[in-house]
Amino acid sequence: MASDEQLADIRRRIDAIDNQLLALINQRASCAQEVAEIKLEAARRDGAQSKPVFYRPEREAQVLRAIQDRNPGPLPSDYVARIFREVMSSCLALEQPLTVAYLGPPGTFSQLAARKQFGQSALPEAHSSIRTVFRQVEDRHCDFGVVPVENSTEGMVGQTLDCFLESPLQIVGEVELPIVHHLLVSGSGANQPIDLICGHEQALAQCRTWLDGHFADVPREACSSNGEAARRAQQDGGVAAIAGDLAAETYGLVALHEAIQDSAYNTTRFLVLGREAVPPSGADKSSILVSSRNRPGALLSLLRPFEDAGVSLTRIDSRPSKTEKWTYVFYIEFEGHFADKVIAQIMGELEEHSILLKRLGSFPKAPI
Numbered sequence: 062m063a064s065d066e067q068l069a070d071i072r073r074r075i076d077a078i079d080n081q082l083l084a085l086i087n088q089r090a091s092c093a094q095e096v097a098e099i100k101l102e103a104a105r106r107d108g109a110q111s112k113p114v115f116y117r118p119e120r121e122a123q124v125l126r127a128i129q130d131r132n133p134g135p136l137p138s139d140y141v142a143r144i145f146r147e148v149m150s151s152c153l154a155l156e157q158p159l160t161v162a163y164l165g166p167p168g169t170f171s172q173l174a175a176r177k178q179f180g181q182s183a184l185p186e187a188h189s190s191i192r193t194v195f196r197q198v199e200d201r202h203c204d205f206g207v208v209p210v211e212n213s214t215e216g217m218v219g220q221t222l223d224c225f226l227e228s229p230l231q232i233v234g235e236v237e238l239p240i241v242h243h244l245l246v247s248g249s250g251a252n253q254p255i256d257l258i259c260g261h262e263q264a265l266a267q268c269r270t271w272l273d274g275h276f277a278d279v280p281r282e283a284c285s286s287n288g289e290a291a292r293r294a295q296q297d298g299g300v301a302a303i304a305g306d307l308a309a310e311t312y313g314l315v316a317l318h319e320a321i322q323d324s325a326y327n328t329t330r331f332l333v334l335g336r337e338a339v340p341p342s343g344a345d346k347s348s349i350l351v352s353s354r355n356r357p358g359a360l361l362s363l364l365r366p367f368e369d370a371g372v373s374l375t376r377i378d379s380r381p382s383k384t385e386k387w388t389y390v391f392y393i394e395f396e397g398h399f400a401d402k403v404i405a406q407i408m409g410e411l412e413e414h415s416i417l418l419k420r421l422g423s424f425p426k427a428p429i
């Protein structure tokens with residue numbers, strides 16, 4: 062068979078498969094609509110004042126894990142999972158379009174994290190501070206929120222932990238993003254000398270060695286976000302921004318130098334904020350804020366129950382309590398769900414040793 066005919070034959074097969082996919086995806090969407098009806102009916106029966114929560118992070122995590130486990134290839138499992146994330150995002154939009162507050166302006170890694178968690182069919186809303194993202198969800202202006210919590214090179218984001226101290230919100234998910242920074246300039250500034258480099262303070266820190274090696278004499282200025290730095294570069298050809306692909310796309314910038322972060326493993330974790338607790342998904346983490354009286358062995362008494370029960374801690378950090386001098390609140394993240402018997406026992410023991418114990422939420426481990 063001549064190659065033209067071979068090509069035409071394969072394309073006919075692809076068309077036939079696409080038709081099947083189209084029919085199946087729409088059948089799936091109809092099922093999601095039926096699920097929505099059942100959720101609405103249940104809420105009416107319970108006399109709920111507000112709309113039911115259609116988004117089920119634990120169910121989405123289970124679907125994505127099952128898809129990855131069963132994937133026969135040749136597509137890699139994380140590609141397949143991303144496709145199914147989008148399918149669920151579209152199905153959910155038929156049930157209820159979600160609004161998601163994130164740390165803006167448009168083009169930040171927080172926006173990218175929101176997209177990774179909720180897909181393209183959610184409605185992202187940029188907000189100017191981490192505190193405002195919390196408030197948007199607390200006041201029901203947005204359904205969910207996405208905020209950064211830690212970076213692999215720069216550590217914890219203190220502001221996020223401080224907000225949890227005062228907020229009734231729950232952690233309902235986590236998102237991990239590899240952070241790749243570029244040195245971006247406006248198209249018109251590509252041949253112009255750079256007289257200022259802007260970036261979020263964490264971005265500047267994450268690229269410090271590279272900047273010292275390549276632009277030691279150019280002043281650096283910290284901005285409120287990478288998106289804001291990109292906006293500055295768009296307006297002024299002499300300004301270069303440190304930001305990622307989404308910022309380049311959003312503000313029409315070009316990369317003078319790509320992937321300038323000092324660590325190849327530079328990763329940021331984000332937390333997804335919601336108003337309701339998430340049931341177990343089968344592979345979960347939980348977070349608490351806990352504080353004990355300032356006495357010898359205090360931290361040990363908070364950690365021992367985890368060790369005795371053989372529960373792995375995935376993160377521990379401290380913040381000044383802000384109520385008393387030299388007292389600290391510990392942010393502890395661990396494997397398991399508050400509904401697990403062993404975790405409930407640990408919480409019981411911690412209650413005895415602590416002066417503050419706040420459960421921030423149990424949530425599915427990031428499936429992709």
Ligand SMILES: O=C(O)C(=O)C[C@]1(C(=O)O)C=C[C@@H](O)C=C1
Binds near residue numbers: 097116117120148152
């Ligand atoms: O199973 C549900 O509760 C659904 O609403 C269906 C579905 C899906 O498309 O699979 C859609 C949205 C939810 O976040 C979880 C799953």
